Amino acid sequence: MKYTLLAMAAWLAGITATLAQATFPVNGPTDPRHTVFAFTNARIHVDYKTIVDSATLLIRDGKVLEVGKEVSVPKDAVVMDLGGKSIYPSLIDMHSDYGMPEVKREHATHETGPQFLSNTKGAYHWNQAIRSEYDAYRNFSVDGKKAEELRKLGFGSVLSLNKDGIVRGTAAIVLIGNENENDLILKDRAAAEFSFDKGTSTQDYPSSLMGSIALIRQTFYDAQWYKNGGYRKEYNISLAAFNQLKDLPFIFDAGDKQNELRVSTIGEEFDVQFIVKGNGDEYERLTEIDNAGMRLILPLNFPEAYDLSDPYDAINISLHDLKHWELAPTNPAALEKAGIEFALTATGLKNKNDFWKNLRKAIDHGLTEQQALKALTAAPAAFLNVQDKIGALKRGMIANFIITSGNLFSKETVILDNWVKGVRYPIGNSEQKDIRGNYSLVTASGKPSRMKISGEALSPEMYMYEDTLQVKAMAFSRNGDLVTFSFERKLEDPKGVVRYSGVLEEQGWSGNAQLADGNWTNWTMTFDSLITLTEKKDTTAKPLKDIGKISYPNMAYGWKELPKAGTVLIINATVWTNEAEGILTEADVLFSNGKIVQVGKDLVAPAGATVIDGTGKHLTAGIIDEHSHIAVSNSVNEGTQTSSAEVRIGDVLDADDINIYRQLAGGVTSSHLLHGSANAIGGQTQLIKLRWGQSPEELKFDGWPGFIKFALGENVKQANWGDLQTVRFPQTRMGVEQVYMDYFTRAEEYQQQQSRWTTTDASLKTNAVPPRKDLELDALSEILNSKRFITCHSYVQSEINMLMHVADSFGFEVNTFTHILEGFKVADKMKAHNVRGASTFSDWWAYKYEVYDAIPYNAAILHKVGVNVGYNSDDAEMARRLNQEAAKAVKYGGISEEDAWKFVTLNPAKMLRVDDKVGSIKAGKDADLVLWNDHPMSIYAKPLTTYVDGIAYYDSERDAQLREDIRKERARLVQQMNEVKLKGEAVRKPAAKPQILKHCLEEEYHTIH
């Protein structure tokens, strides 16, 4: 038998009615069936790693009866001889919204006022994005069209969730059948779902990623409190439901690699192992992802190539995007190699048909077929604790499987059937014969013609040869074994279209044809030979021979390998010690393993040390920027409430911000990343070292006490936010004071409640309501206890004075006033209050009313009065020139150069309480150093090398090399993309990813101007 044949058509009709619901009434006679189906002579993948050849699969009532070689087929079975075809457990997608109501997002406009509380009616959580009470299974309904789409891809079940909100409630495992829903819900409460995205919530809070993180953390704590007695105080459906999630797998729709690490941190805090849905860039931080021990769900939506035929379009695409396009298909293989467990999902594909194309691409890039199958069967089943039901074909499991023409992962293979819970869903026309081949067509009224049927097995194309002329059929269709086709005859009379109709039988084809002149004739067509199946032009990218290497970060100026600290001796330089020794000429500095070892003259280089000639050069401590908003993912403001003390910049560090590198090139070694100034009590800040290339966590400055951002004045009272923003308290400086009075009073009471509770006798606690852990008040309590320090955005004297009074009345000190442009008016009071730092601009003013009295002599006056003064940037650009800003203290107010230099080094270190570690050049301190080609405060000075922990994270010579590397790497990748376009593959129109510049309040697109 030359034809491949699946002779199933005979028993196809009617079997779909077997699974009637027990409780449902029946219209007409009942139709009970318990047919046994036997699939014989099959290559059965009983699970992702076990293949049994020439095996038999027996199913009945939607379950697997038996599977294996030695299975005896019952007499009453319907037998299907698969003739060597393959059976696989059907695929599982564990991140689907199949069958769920559509999520409709209302686009927030600026024309609405603030919304402080949830719009959801009822006894729910105060925040609209906390929807723990949502159960997907209650809202599931079959969607025939989407079900068919999924089945065509080979899926038999999915985890369906409501992709809306931060706590999204439970997801359900459903089978992809067309039956009544009652038959298709495999597991109702199968998993608990989370995300950082508030979705359709119209509530203001949270407006930032760090706000989402804080909200999740607080919800975990609130749920614990609720369980431990909080329910006695209030009824809360959402918290009660949250506690019911406890034993389910927790799944987090995270987003990018950095978000995955953020999820892992949350998980550690609450002892939860999240299964994390990523976005396919894990390879860029593989070590950290691996160390986090997460299980992942990965999409296959590899980025499309750009159409870069115009070089001026190409310049707008970053090297990162070019690299990611090339490397994204290596991601699954990289994770497999690292031994990280993952499932794959079809979610996120713009075109679902790309699923197999991209999966093959991943396999071409090193993913093993076994792992691919596991990621679509056993892994998701195990993640969801249903490995005894789906994901494999073993006795008692659900009869969810697909029949394929061959190896599932081969391009030539087609999925013929998808069986869902024992119900057959044919894919396309799979019951039809494969009719491809060479034929002879004989008509009674003409010459015999040579014919060819080629193309895809399921959608073949027909050709006729008139002499050497190849003519494609104008139409060709079949319905079962009935066929029709037509050709235009060009050489033979009567010229014109001949239309054929007939039947397809074992012995050949036959029928009647009507000629162009209206006469009828009969015809037969006989099989001659198989066609040689020439490989169709393969358009999927094969692994590229010279595929690029990952760098850290995976973008321009990244490291091929992360650097390590060595031993360096810089000799004969002018050394600005910032210590009692002052500025040393012709001095040497030795540092090793990240610490300064020795400062002096004629130092001897230890063995293995790199010696750098500092002749004519200046060596200084690294610049410390007290007020920065670089390296933060998403917004720097959670400005939706008057206080957001619970949010932490440290949760949202962005290690891939190019501004880290750019600032190293300006001599900056540490940046204090502040929450914005949209509210009176902002978020917790983060001091980082500019360890370019390291992970977000590794950027954090060790041994630094926590700080928090406060803000006063116009931003806080929303003075410049437009006429609709006149509702949030406070709208005046008077109100700002009362915000502080209220919050600190509450924090004091909160502490008392907490300590009373810990000392309360256990027996009295049984029916009591415990105090709630409040992340916001925790932070404020830390301030009261001098464990957390304030840096306060401030401009005019009245409010500066006010905050010091508030602090006095609660017994703490305001650590830093940042901006503090009218500090000169209350310098004496600041001194008396023991303010640790005034961190200001050199010469900014007139950008809003509250800075109209700002003067460039501010720093000089404060310094002369005896306040510790620094200059900061609040601007990713100016941060690169803080050395020049220091010079302005000399220009405006005549500060000595030695003192002025401390404005950007030692003084900020003091206000940040890290002057025991950084800020000066002294043995034992961190080797955060800058070697300059000129006097460091001169406009002509440039850093030659910037060291952080003794590592040259920036070096001007290496930088020159990197620029060359970037050019070459870009050129190579642009070539690759152009080749893709030439091959005719889909490419997307180019568009620039905006660089977003962040300041205290505004975030702006960095335009090309």
Next chain:
Amino acid sequence: MKRIIKYLIIAAGMITTSVTVAQNPAPAAKQSGSVLIMNVKAHIGNGKVIENAVIGFDAGKLILVADATTVKLKKDSYAVVIDGYGKHAYPGLIACNTNIGLAEIDMVRSTLDYNEVGEMNPNIRSIISYNTDSKIIPTVRSNGVLMAEVSPRGGMISGTSSVVQLDAWNWEDAAVAMDKNMHMNWPRMYIYQGGGPESEENQRQRMQRELSVLEQYFNEAEAYCKQQQPQEVNVRFEAMRGLFDGTTKLFVHAGYVKEIEAAVLFAKKHTLKMVLVGGSDAWRVASLLKENSVPVILGQTHALPPREDDDTDLPYKLPFLLHRAGVTCAISIDGSWQERNLPFMAGTAAAFGLDKEQALAMITAVPAQILGVSSSAGTLEVDKDATLILTSGDLLDMRSSVVEAAFIQGRTIDLDDAQKQLYRKYMNKYDLK
């Protein structure tokens, strides 16, 4: 009527508060006697330096700029002789493309007068809004900026700018050249990827629409301007006559390379005298600019690179890249109070490839040339206005940049300002020196 009363009350309130605010110094009187500066290092502004120079001026004009060793001095003929030993003389700096005098406090709408409503405003003239009493002006002067181009903003065609000197009683006194430079913003021709305020497709459509609107507008304006007696007067088109007869330059704000290319072709097609303003990508098409004699006023060069992959110092070396390619290039800062840092833009240019005197020219001689005031300003040359400064050190380096004296059209400028007054007030309060 009620409305008006309300505004009057507000105005009255402002007057009372402003009494306590420091005042600007009075504009200087006309030069009454001739001045001679001796032993000074003169930076001419055109790239030349005279190490030991003598500079004389009378009746507001420079009458002598020479190497002291080559001239015979008649010291006694000067009313005032200044010993400039160890000091530097520079032409007064010229700030291009500013909104000095049009913007007092960036976030207070009532103080902003640079952005008129509408897309096509060729008839808008910035000069009449120029507020000579802005508190910002003396602070800018203190750092050597003595002239400025005051430019309107917004829309597609923003209107005409004027060049002012920064010591005047009113805008008529201040004006040096009026209404000769028309500013326009070229439509954005790059597309932002997803997530932005507009879908990519909408952005593409908007770009096409704007480009065709612009083309159509100029076609109609050009046709209109060919009529000496139009059927009906169109004040907008009337304001554009100068563009087509070559007496008004078109200052096109554009940054992205395609925008620059499109703008140059546009100017060529309509035979317009074009100046490019902004120009982040100008270096990529330097030869096109050079061939078409399009000068560039670079935007603030203390800026981040436009793209992630760019050389970290790309904006710093832009002046060098353009100069090397033979493009006429000035440096500017788009702002008001920020203009006091103009000398340091040139300093940075000198740190990144340029000779210091070449860098200086980009904030003196070249702006004068581009703005059409080079017959009276921009360099220290005889017969030009005596608009110059004396500094104790290198003007371009904040480490030594202290302006000790300034002259505008020969008048001795009081370099005091409200900020220095506040400084003294509080130094006094704390008994500091």
